[in-house]
Amino acid sequence: MTSYIEKFLEKTLRGAGKILLKGFGEEHEINHKGEDMWSAVTKYDLESEKYILQQISKKYPKHGVLAEETGLAGSNKEYWIIDPLDGTMPYSRGLHQFCVLMAYVKNGVVQFGGIYDPSHDELYIAARGKGAYLNGDRIHVTTQKKTKGIVGGAFLAGGGYTITQKAKLAETLAKNDIIQIRWFTPALFGGFVASGRMDYMYCGGSAVWDYAAPSIILKEAGAKVTDFEGKPYTLKSTSLFAANPYIHKHLSSIIKH
Numbered sequence: 001m002t003s004y005i006e007k008f009l010e011k012t013l014r015g016a017g018k019i020l021l022k023g024f025g026e027e028h029e030i031n032h033k034g035e036d037m038w039s040a041v042t043k044y045d046l047e048s049e050k051y052i053l054q055q056i057s058k059k060y061p062k063h064g065v066l067a068e069e070t071g072l073a074g075s076n077k078e079y080w081i082i083d084p085l086d087g088t089m090p091y092s093r094g095l096h097q098f099c100v101l102m103a104y105v106k107n108g109v110v111q112f113g114g115i116y117d118p119s120h121d122e123l124y125i126a127a128r129g130k131g132a133y134l135n136g137d138r139i140h141v142t143t144q145k146k147t148k149g150i151v152g153g154a155f156l157a158g159g160g161y162t163i164t165q166k167a168k169l170a171e172t173l174a175k176n177d178i179i180q181i182r183w184f185t186p187a188l189f190g191g192f193v194a195s196g197r198m199d200y201m202y203c204g205g206s207a208v209w210d211y212a213a214p215s216i217i218l219k220e221a222g223a224k225v226t227d228f229e230g231k232p233y234t235l236k237s238t239s240l241f242a243a244n245p246y247i248h249k250h251l252s253s254i255i256k257h
Contacts, residue, residue: 003112003127005104005111005112005127006112006125006127008055008059008060009102009104009112009114009125010114010123010125011055012051012052012055012056012102013100013102013114013115013116013123014116014118014123015051015055016048016051016052016084016100016116017100017116017117017118018118019044019047019048019051020044020048020085020091020098020100020118021118021119022044023042023043023044023047024091024094024119042085042088042091042092044085044091045068045084045085045088046084047084048084048085048100049067049068049070049082049084051084052067052082052084052100052102053065053067053070053082056080060080062074062075062078063075063078063079063080063104064076064077064078064079064080065079065080065081065082066079066080066081066082066208066209067081067082067083067084067209068082068083068084068207068209077106077107078105078106078107079104079105080102080103080104080105081101081102081103081105081110081208081209081212081213081235082100082101082102082103082209083100083101083187083209083210083213084100085098085100086098086099086100086101086185086186086187086188086209086210087099087183087185087188090183090185096119096120097183097185097188098117098118098119098185099115099116099117099118099185099187099188099191100115100116100118101113101114101115101116101187101209101210101212101213101214102114102213103212103213103215103216105212105235108235109128110128110212110213110215110216110235111127111128111216112125112126112127112128112216113125113126113212113213113214113215113216113217114126114213114217115187115188115190115191115213115214115217117188117191121135122134122135122191123135124139124190124191124194124195124217125217126194126216126217126219126220126221127220128216128220129220130220131220131221132194132216132217132218132220132221134191134194134195139194139195139196139221140194140196140221140222141193141194141196141218141221141222141223141243141244142196142199142244142247143244143246144199144244144246144247145246145247146250147176147177147178147247147250147251147254148176148177148178149177149178149179150178150179150199150200150247150251151179151181151198151199152178152179152180152181152189152193152198152199152200152201152202152243153180153181153182153183153186153189153192153193153198153200153201153202153203154169154170154173154180154181154182154200154201154202154203155182155183155186155189155202155203155204155205156169156203156204156205157186157203157204157205157206161204161205169202169255172254172255173254173255176254178254181198186201186203186206186210186211186214186240187210187211187213187214189201189203189214190211190213190214190215190217190218190240190242191214191217193218193221193223193242193243194214194217194218194220194221194223195221199243199244199247200241200242200243200247200248200251201214201218201240201241201242201243202228202240202241202251202255203239203240203241204228204238204239204240205238205239206238206240207238208235208236211233211237211240212235214240214242215233215240215242218242222244223242223243223244223245223248224242224243224244224245224248224249225240225241225242226241226242226248227239227240227241228241230252
């Protein structure tokens with residue numbers, strides 16, 4: 001049975017997705033929040049966030065919100081983590097690699113999460129203890145047990161990783177016949193792994209609004225979800241490493257070797 005929060009998630013994510021599609025393909029003026037090249041912002045990031053904040057305020061006025069563009073406001077015991085546009089860079093260039101993210105947190109634990117890819121009308125939803133779904137159909141991670149030939153997303157963004165570190169990761173994966181796809185949206189990696197389209201995701205340098213929603217969707221789809229050190233993912237983690245338990249164990253030993 002679908003809960004009220006899940007219905008709210010779907011409605012709000014789809015509404016934000018419509019706003020993004022309205023501006024998709026336009027020539028965008030891009031601003032940056034800092035020196036980091038990944039901190040790009042368009043007016044549609046802001047419009048999407050404004051819409052989501054309005055919806056939360058109307059439906060759950062006592063809930064707090066942690067938003068990428070405006071920070072934390074309100075309660076920190078029961079709040080929403082939102083990313084109004086994950087993948088601003090590809091979005092601004094007319095590439096179909098962007099999505100909207102929302103996660104509901106209570107007492108420090110993610111209870112619900114949603115990823116909406118408006119370009120392909122794909123909605124990932126998960127509720128704690130109730131499984132993960134893609135457009136209403138239950139999804140699961142792969143059952144693959146060998147790492148040779150697996151496909152996944154490995155991406156180190158931001159200023160926290162050197163060129164040498166990035167090159168070393170790519171080299172290590174290539175030497176072990178592990179295919180690495182680099183996109184701009186860690187959240188979509190999460191959806192692809194949860195639905196069995198990819199075998200793993202290994203992403204660092206992003207923020208909690210990039211990882212909160214994918215983390216619960218991945219867990220509910222059967223993935224082992226940790227940080228790069230192998231510790232269980234929490235809202236304080238700065239990296240996200242997910243795969244089915246077999247691949248996670250073997251891939252972890254390869255990367256740390």
